[in-house]
Amino acid sequence: MDDRILHHLEGVDEIWHGGDIGNLEVTDALKELAPLRGVYGNIDGGDVRREFPLDQRFRLEGLDIWISHIVGRPGRYYQRARAILEKGAPDILVCGHSHICLVERDKKYGLTYMNPGAAGRHGFHHMRTLLRFTLDRGRIEDLEVVELGRRGKEA
Numbered sequence: 001m002d003d004r005i006l007h008h009l010e011g012v013d014e015i016w017h018g019g020d021i022g023n024l025e026v027t028d029a030l031k032e033l034a035p036l037r038g039v040y041g042n043i044d045g046g047d048v049r050r051e052f053p054l055d056q057r058f059r060l061e062g063l064d065i066w067i068s069h070i071v072g073r074p075g076r077y078y079q080r081a082r083a084i085l086e087k088g089a090p091d092i093l094v095c096g097h098s099h100i101c102l103v104e105r106d107k108k109y110g111l112t113y114m115n116p117g118a119a120g121r122h123g124f125h126h127m128r129t130l131l132r133f134t135l136d137r138g139r140i141e142d143l144e145v146v147e148l149g150r151r152g153k154e155a
Helices: 003-009 024-031 046-051 079-087
Strands: 014-019 034-039 055-060 063-068 092-094 100-104 112-117 128-134 139-150
Touching: 003 024, 003 128, 003 139, 014 024, 024 046, 034 055, 063 079, 100 128, 100 139, 112 128, 112 139
Parallel strands: 014 034, 063 092, 092 112
Antiparallel strands: 055 063, 100 112, 128 139
16 A cells, blocks of 8 residues: 555545455555455455445435446446446446546436546556545535656655
8 A cells, every 4th residue: 555545635524435346455545544445356356355345326415326346337337337328327436447547528328427547566467546636515626636756656
């Protein structure tokens, strides 16, 4: 666990993880800061999959939120994600998998798509990122991309 991740998450009300957790030491450290909602990703083993589900769907601050690891992206959702979206799209879709930081309004489904990229030192991403924002009465406010440095770098 990179201490910079913990520093940037100090004082938050909740932490959401879009999968590819790696090991439970990561989530144990995050849970020390705030309540954690997360899903497992394709790299996660049985221990992580036993603790975290494939999907999380919940309401918060008047918003319907869905977290899932592999969904694709606006205009190019995978079949499973499209089927879920067709049945009832959330207000906010948080995902992972691509390691590409992207926040985009999906007009077709009327949702805000949020992929925080990847904060870890391993993977194929160049810059390590996370998203930080506030939910207030049905709105996303104070959205920021936090850059943690280049992948593989200790400092």
